[in-house]
Amino acid sequence: MDKVKKNVSIMCFHDELCQVYNALMTALSLLREGNRVDVFFGSRGINAVHKDKIRELKCLPDQPPEAGEAVLKKMDDMNLPSAEDLMFFLIAEKARVWACPLNKELFGIKESEFYDGVKVADPATYYKDVVMQADMNLTF
Numbered sequence: 001m002d003k004v005k006k007n008v009s010i011m012c013f014h015d016e017l018c019q020v021y022n023a024l025m026t027a028l029s030l031l032r033e034g035n036r037v038d039v040f041f042g043s044r045g046i047n048a049v050h051k052d053k054i055r056e057l058k059c060l061p062d063q064p065p066e067a068g069e070a071v072l073k074k075m076d077d078m079n080l081p082s083a084e085d086l087m088f089f090l091i092a093e094k095a096r097v098w099a100c101p102l103n104k105e106l107f108g109i110k111e112s113e114f115y116d117g118v119k120v121a122d123p124a125t126y127y128k129d130v131v132m133q134a135d136m137n138l139t140f
Contacts, residue, residue, distance in 0.1 A: 028089055049115055097118045
């Protein structure tokens, strides 16, 4: 049976590690199944495409510190890849990764601070050309 190829749009608006991780894992899984995947990082999610800030993402910041630490330990015990690794894989495996131009400016981020391969979305065309054309739109 042939695999069904889809155009998938994933939007990540959070910088909480679990939300970012879920967006990255979902994108990578769909990409590896042969789908075309666009991942857009807006609002505070833009921190996930920043080469330094991705390392500072907090796990369950609204919970007591030991709750987030327990999740991170479990992830480590499970030998899961880091968010940085997932971002690298996505870009290397040809997902299209986008940063929001508005949030880039609001948070004072330079394009040189993004991972190589991250493009700044064009607000005049991004939704029309990517989101509206997608077979699936997922939001994290």
